[in-house]
Amino acid sequence: MTTHDIPATATASAAAHQPLLHARGIIKRFGKFVALHGVDLQVYPRTVHSVIGPNGAGKTTLFHTLTGTLRASEGSVVFDGRDVTQEADHQRVQHGIARSFQVTSLFMNLSVRENLRLAAQGVHRSGAFDCWHPPSGARAHTDVVDTSMERMGLTRQANLAAGTLSHGQQRRLEVSMALASKPRAVFLDEPTSGMGIDDIDEMKHLIRSLRDDHTVVLIEHNMNIVMDISDTITVMQQGRILVEGKPNDIRNDERVRAAYLGNMITGGRA
Structure with missing residues (x-):
């Protein structure tokens, strides 16, 4: 049987049983202090x-x-089959891979929509800081922004400055910014x-x-x-x-x- 003969459902099932992220032997040193001692971690899809x-x-x-x-001092990080250690x-x-931080990190003077647009735009470095062209068309990332706001319940706050949101709304915006990178x-x-x-x-x-x-x-x-x-x-x-x-x-x-x-x-x- 060739790979072409394997049903798509079987392939998807096999992929679900493989870790999306696999960290092996992660050691992190800060000078003489060792913060991580050979950590192994598998995270599934x-x-x-x-x-x-x-x-x-x-x-x-x-x-x-x-x-x-x-950067890990020793060990490896494999994500979706790719070694991303370095x-x-x-x-x-x-x-x-996207993340939020323990301390809220937002552009407080910008609107919710603009925070999300910058997060979506920033995935590709070539256009992340293009200040010479207005954010129209594809650069506005309208579909991504609207979907992220709707999912996190922020549509009504779209045009409000992030600094005016409640703490709970700011935390949701930060998660939404992580999602904006797809x-x-x-x-x-x-x-x-x-x-x-x-x-x-x-x-x-x-x-x-x-x-x-x-x-x-x-x-x-x-x-x-x-x-x-x-x-x-x-x-x-x-x-x-x-x-x-x-x-x-x-x-x-x-x-x-x-x-x-x-x-x-x-x-x-x-």
């Missing part, structure tokens, strides 16, 4: 994969190395940080819906959210993976309980 752990566990450093904000963050965006995988770093109860519940449902079209890698301290929406949870401690599994397995794991309680006693920091 169209799942929500949460990375949790006490403060100082190395979660954000791992995010930085996977998305290209930081590529910078802007290059990884072009291959389908990523295959979106990395969300504490997207509910600082939100009120109503905003948190809405964001939880939005994140869960993202896996219909995207792979989601999530750092989140709100354990109720993590347990409700995750397909897989990786627990980190002191720069290493402590345990990985389904939410029920993690909830009942004594090693996880000990890691969190121990950190509370010692007062560890991220």
Whole structure:
């Protein structure tokens, strides 16, 4: 049987069982300090994969190395079959990796629509800072912008300056900006940080819906959210993976309980 004889459904099923992202032996050093000690991670397509752990566990450093904000000292990162270990963050965006940040990063004086247009335009460096031509036609990325706003419930705020939005709306805008690059995988770093109860519940449902079209890698301290929406949870401690599994397995794991309680006693920091 040739590859042409294999049904498309079988091919799609096989692809779903292959990791979209595979990190092997990730080590990150800052001088003599080792923040990550040989981390291995596999993230599968169209799942929500949460990375949790006490403060100082190395979660954000791992995010930085996977998305290209930081270069790994050792190890490899393979995304969609491509080795991106040596590529910078802007290059990884072009291959389908997008992220939000723990601290909201928006153009506060620009409208919601303009923030999203710049995010969509910035995928390709050649046109990212073209200030000589008005954003019309294809450069306006109207379809992408409108779809992103609708998905994150921001259509009514389209022409408002980002700085006038509530904190919850700003967090949704940042996630929407990540989606505007049409990523295959979106990395969300504490997207509910600082939100009120109503905003948190809405964001939880939005994140869960993202896996219909995207792979989601999530750092989140709100354990109720993590347990409700995750397909897989990786627990980190002191720069290493402590345990990985389904939410029920993690909830009942004594090693996880000990890691969190121990950190509370010692007062560890991220």
